[in-house]
Every structure is written in C-alpha cells, then in structure tokens.
Amino acid sequence: MQSVWNFERMQNLGFLYILAPVLNKLYPEKEKRIQSYKRHLEFFNTHPYFANVLVGIVARLEEEMAKGGEVKPEEISTVKMSMGGAFGGIGDSLFWGAWRPFTALVACVLVIIYLKKWEGAWLAPLIFLFLYNFLHFHTRIKGVMKGYEKKTKVVRLLEKMHYLRTIWSSHLIGLALVLLTVVVVLFRDWRAIERLYFLAFFFSVVLLNRWRISSAKLLYLLIGISCVGAYIF
Amino acid sequence: MIVEIFVASFIGGLLSLDVSAWGQIMVCRPIVCGPLIGLLLGDLKTGLIIGVLLELIWINVISVGAAIPPDATIVAVTCTTLIMLTERMLPLGNNFQGSYRMVVLALTMPLGEIFTRIDIKQRKLNAHFVHYLDREIPKGNLKALGKVNYFSLFLFFLKGFLFSLIAISAGVYFLPKLFSCLPYGVLTGLNFAYRLIPALGLAIAFNTFRGFRYRFPD
Numbered sequence: 001m002q003s004v005w006n007f008e009r010m011q012n013l014g015f016l017y018i019l020a021p022v023l024n025k026l027y028p029e030k031e032k033r034i035q036s037y038k039r040h041l042e043f044f045n046t047h048p049y050f051a052n053v054l055v056g057i058v059a060r061l062e063e064e065m066a067k068g069g070e071v072k073p074e075e076i077s078t079v080k081m082s083m084g085g086a087f088g089g090i091g092d093s094l095f096w097g098a099w100r101p102f103t104a105l106v107a108c109v110l111v112i113i114y115l116k117k118w119e120g121a122w123l124a125p126l127i128f129l130f131l132y133n134f135l136h137f138h139t140r141i142k143g144v145m146k147g148y149e150k151k152t153k154v155v156r157l158l159e160k161m162h163y164l165r166t167i168w169s170s171h172l173i174g175l176a177l178v179l180l181t182v183v184v185v186l187f188r189d190w191r192a193i194e195r196l197y198f199l200a201f202f203f204s205v206v207l208l209n210r211w212r213i214s215s216a217k218l219l220y221l222l223i224g225i226s227c228v229g230a231y232i233f
Numbered sequence: 234m235i236v237e238i239f240v241a242s243f244i245g246g247l248l249s250l251d252v253s254a255w256g257q258i259m260v261c262r263p264i265v266c267g268p269l270i271g272l273l274l275g276d277l278k279t280g281l282i283i284g285v286l287l288e289l290i291w292i293n294v295i296s297v298g299a300a301i302p303p304d305a306t307i308v309a310v311t312c313t314t315l316i317m318l319t320e321r322m323l324p325l326g327n328n329f330q331g332s333y334r335m336v337v338l339a340l341t342m343p344l345g346e347i348f349t350r351i352d353i354k355q356r357k358l359n360a361h362f363v364h365y366l367d368r369e370i371p372k373g374n375l376k377a378l379g380k381v382n383y384f385s386l387f388l389f390f391l392k393g394f395l396f397s398l399i400a401i402s403a404g405v406y407f408l409p410k411l412f413s414c415l416p417y418g419v420l421t422g423l424n425f426a427y428r429l430i431p432a433l434g435l436a437i438a439f440n441t442f443r444g445f446r447y448r449f450p451d
Contacts, residue, residue: 013362013382020378034371038370048257104264107288108288111285121278124264124281125269179439182432194428202436216290216342220342226422227426230419
C-alpha cells in the first residue's frame with residue numbers, strides 16, 4: 001500500500017493499485033478506464049489500516065457511477081480527501097499512539113519479569129504479534145466490508161468502536177504495568193545503593209524526557225555519567 | 234561468518250519492508266526482530282534481551298501523518314547481529330559482557346537516524362514515479378502501475394539489505410578492535426550503565442502512557 005509513498009501525493013499510487021481491479025471490472029472500455037485511473041492519481045493520505053474503509057466506499061461509489069447513478073467524480077474526490085484526513089487522525093492516535101505501545105509493553109514486561117524463571121519467555125513476541133494484529137486485521141477486514149456496505153455512513157460505526165475508550169484504558173493499564181515492573185525490578189537481589197541509582201535514574205529520565213530530549217541522547221548521557229562515576233568511585 | 238552476515242542482512246531487508254512499505258503487521262518492531270535474528274544465529278535469549286531493551290527505548294516513536302521517525306528496525310537488526318557475531322570473538326567473561334553490549338548499542342543507535350535520511354531521499358525519488366505514471370496512464374499504459382509498485386517495493390528491500398550488510402560488516406571488522414582499546418574504568422562504567430538501561434526504557438514507557446489527553450469517555 002505504501003511502497004510508492006512520496007512527498008508529493010503520498011499514498012495515491014498505493015490506493016490506485018488496490019482499487020485497480022475494481023476499476024478494470026467496472027470500465028471494460030479502455031477510454032473510460034484510463035479516465036478513471038487518471039482521476040485516482042490525485043493526492044491521497046490516511047492511516048494505512050483505515051485506507052481499507054476508503055477503498056470500500058470508493059469502490060461502491062465508482063460502481064454506482066458506472067451504472068449511471070447520480071454520483072459525480074468530484075464527490076468521490078471530496079470523500080477521499082475529507083474522510084482520509086479524519087481516519088488518519090483516529091488511526092494515528094489509536095494504533096500508533098495507544099495500541100502498539102500498549103501491546104509492546106505487555107510483551108516487554110513479560111520478558112523482564114519472567115526471563116529468569118520461565119522457559120517460555122520467547123512466547124512474548126508472539127503474544128505481542130497476536131494481540132496487535134487481532135485489532136489490526138479486524139479493522140482492515142471489517143473496514144473494507146462496512147465501507148462498501150454503508151458508504152459514508154460508516155462514520156457512525158466508529159462511535160460503536162469505542163476507540164476513545166480503548167485509547168484511554170490502554171494508557172491507564174500501560175501506566176500501571178510500568179509502575180508494577182519498576183517495583184518488581186527493584187525487589188531483585190540488588191544492593192540498596194543499586195536500587196537507589198535505579199530509582200534516581202528512572203525519575204530523572206521521566207523529567208528529562210518531558211523536555212523532549214530524545215531517548216538516544218539520554219542513552220549517551222547514561223553512558224557518560226556512569227563512565228565518569230566509575231573513575232570517581 | 235560471511236553466510237551469517239548475509240542471512241542477517243537479508244532478514245533485515247525483509248523486516249524493514251514491514252516498517253511502512255508492506256503489511257505493517259509489526260514484525261518490524263525490535264521486540265520481534267531481536268528474537269528472530271537471535272533464533273537464526275542460535276541464541277534466542279540474547280536476542281530477546283536486546284529486543285526488549287530497544288523496544289522500550291523506542292516505544293514512543295510513532296509516525297504521525299507524514300513524519301518519518303528514526304528507524305528502530307535497522308538498529309535492532311544490526312545491534313543484535315553484531316552482538317551475536319562478535320561476542321564469541323572476544324574473551325569477555327561475565328564481567329564485561331554488559332559493557333560490550335553497551336558499546337554496540339551506543340554505536341548502532343545513530344544508524345536509525347542515518348537510515349531515516351536515506352528513507353526520505355527515497356520517498357522524494359518516489360515522486361518521479363508519480364510523474365512517470367502521469368505521463369503513461371493517459372497514453373493507456375495501465376500495466377505500468379503494478380510495475381511501479383513492485384519496483385518501488387524492491388528498492389525498499391534493497392535499501393534495507395545493503396544498509397544492514399554494510400553496517401554489520403563494518404561492525405564485525407571494527408568493533409572488537411575498538412573494544413580492546415577501551416580502558417578498564419570505562420568498561421566498569423559501561424557495565425554499570427548496562428544494568429541501568431531497563432530504568433531508561435521503563436521511564437520512557439512511563440512518559441508515553443502518562444501523557445493521555447483523554448477524559449474517560451461516557
């Protein structure tokens with residue numbers, strides 16, 4: 001879908017490539033087919049998972065237009081623009097902002113807590129893939145079907161997805177999991193001074209990261225401090 | 234050794250497709266590709282540890298809209314491969330294993346940034362394909378669309394493959410030499426830093442989830 005992602009019109013070619021079989025079927029005459037391809041060369045961008053909803057809607061609208069309905073080419077273009085933007089925002093905050101960090105955190109916490117005691121720690125990445133792709137494929141498959149079925153009314157369905165609630169609860173559970181892991185790590189067989197360093201470093205990173213200092217810089221800072229520390233003590 | 238480098242770079246190329254060009258089923262995340270490389274090179278546990286460390290460090294990196302973040306996949310692949318391949322060449326023992334891993338981690342971190350620069354170049358190049366199709370489609374050459382898509386996909390793969398091949402080969406050659414130059418004090422410091430890395434990752438994860446902007450929806 002995004003292999004020809006470009007800075008000029010973003011996902012236009014990927015979208016057209018997915019839609020091409022539909023267009024080929026709807027417009028057997030070469031002249032009309034070329035016209036329809038040309039129309040879809042325009043700018044298009046959205047969240048890659050929600051693009052399927054748009055594919056469904058546009059396929060339906062193209063079909064109605066080919067059969068002589070009242071749909072106009074400009075209408076299709078407007079639908080692509082407006083809904084692409086809206087779905088892009090929702091998808092970014094739902095998948096990139098909440099669901100992926102949350103599922104990845106679950107896997108990481110499993111590994112951190114159980115690596116020494118449990119032989120099956122290698123299952124954690126599989127758990128991550130399963131949890132993440134459950135919602136991912138659900139969105140893709142449902143998206144293209146519902147988009148085709150309900151056209152632009154598909155927006156109503158989003159309310160039923162409770163995506164705000166998913167974002168909210170994954171953030172809350174994620175926060176609780178992080179704190180739980182910190183406590184578990186602290187109760188390992190460490191010396192008291194090491195626990196103190198761990199906590200001090202944890203809170204200083206929390207503060208520094210708030211000022212938008214990137215994680216790579218923080219890593220170098222950690223290395224620098226501990227090397228200097230090693231010479232002093 | 235050479236076969237292993239090639240296999241790892243090939244997998245690196247395939248995994249880097251998953252970042253944006255194809256699928257996005259998230260096998261590109263460090264938590265998956267770390268253990269995967271580990272499994273291929275015969276040490277799953279090390280791969281898992283490196284994968285988790287990198288995943289936590291990069292857990293908040295997201296691509297909003299048109300922004301392209303530093304590439305975590307290429308760092309995870311090169312870092313895990315280098316640690317696996319070079320650790321056996323050095324007499325590390327338990328004391329300095331951590332410090333060596335820190336060296337590799339610190340030196341592979343900037344690769345993500347460099348790879349992203351190349352990525353942006355390629356995406357600018359992709360605009361040429363759009364202009365090409367702007368010319369070809371009115372002429373009736375509809376097959377060009379599929380060709381362009383697959384060619385661009387292949388370029389994405391080639392980019393990941395070649396980049397990790399070069400990075401891993403250079404690392405295998407230079408890292409052991411560099412490491413044997415480091416003084417004892419630095420090694421102790423690095424070992425200490427390695428034990429504190431989970432704190433860094435957890436703190437970043439904490440910040441990621443702390444910033445929720447949404448009230449509980451009714």
